[in-house]
Amino acid sequence: LLINPHPIIISRGIYERHDYPLCVQSRLKRILEVGFNHNLSYYERGYKKQTRGSRWFCNTYYHVQHVGTVLLFRASAFTESHHVDPRVSGTYIVRYASEICFVAAKHLPRGNAACLLWRLSRARRHERITCREAFNIYCSNYVGHQVVYTRETCATRSPVRRPNAVE
Numbered sequence: 001l002l003i004n005p006h007p008i009i010i011s012r013g014i015y016e017r018h019d020y021p022l023c024v025q026s027r028l029k030r031i032l033e034v035g036f037n038h039n040l041s042y043y044e045r046g047y048k049k050q051t052r053g054s055r056w057f058c059n060t061y062y063h064v065q066h067v068g069t070v071l072l073f074r075a076s077a078f079t080e081s082h083h084v085d086p087r088v089s090g091t092y093i094v095r096y097a098s099e100i101c102f103v104a105a106k107h108l109p110r111g112n113a114a115c116l117l118w119r120l121s122r123a124r125r126h127e128r129i130t131c132r133e134a135f136n137i138y139c140s141n142y143v144g145h146q147v148v149y150t151r152e153t154c155a156t157r158s159p160v161r162r163p164n165a166v167e
Helices: 125-138
Strands: 008-015 022-032 035-045 052-067 070-078 090-097 101-105 115-120 145-148
Touching: 008 125, 022 052, 090 125, 101 125, 115 125
Parallel strands: none
Antiparallel strands: 008 022, 008 115, 008 145, 022 035, 035 052, 052 070, 070 090, 090 101, 101 115
8 A cells, every 4th residue: 555656645543632634645755675755745733623724744754564463554754844743653553454545553542643544545435435444443442533534624726735745
């Protein structure tokens, strides 16, 4: 999924902090020896409601590794000032994976970005059902704000700028 040329999105997420990201989108830039380099972007959450604020761009590195029987997914997203963005960075256990989606969850059912459903943005409606079911099963014990990626919130009418993108 991380090497797909089409964007992946966080379709659903459970966040503890109030400043959770909206409309997270990630696109492969290059495959590295130790992982994957992506352009990641998201909107800040609007004040007191799930609306779009400012757009953020991050140069992001994903690493996937087996530790015993556990599959770990690590996201390190760097802002333009080269600081790690805690809203979209962290280490997760992959609880479910298919060709179009995966569920990544923190070890404990608390914390920011505690449980996330990543999927291909172009997944068809019938393909997304299994992904949502997996999210509901594996994230049911997690606490926080549940966020859903919606076209109404995330659609853009103007071209997306990628000021931090490195080709």
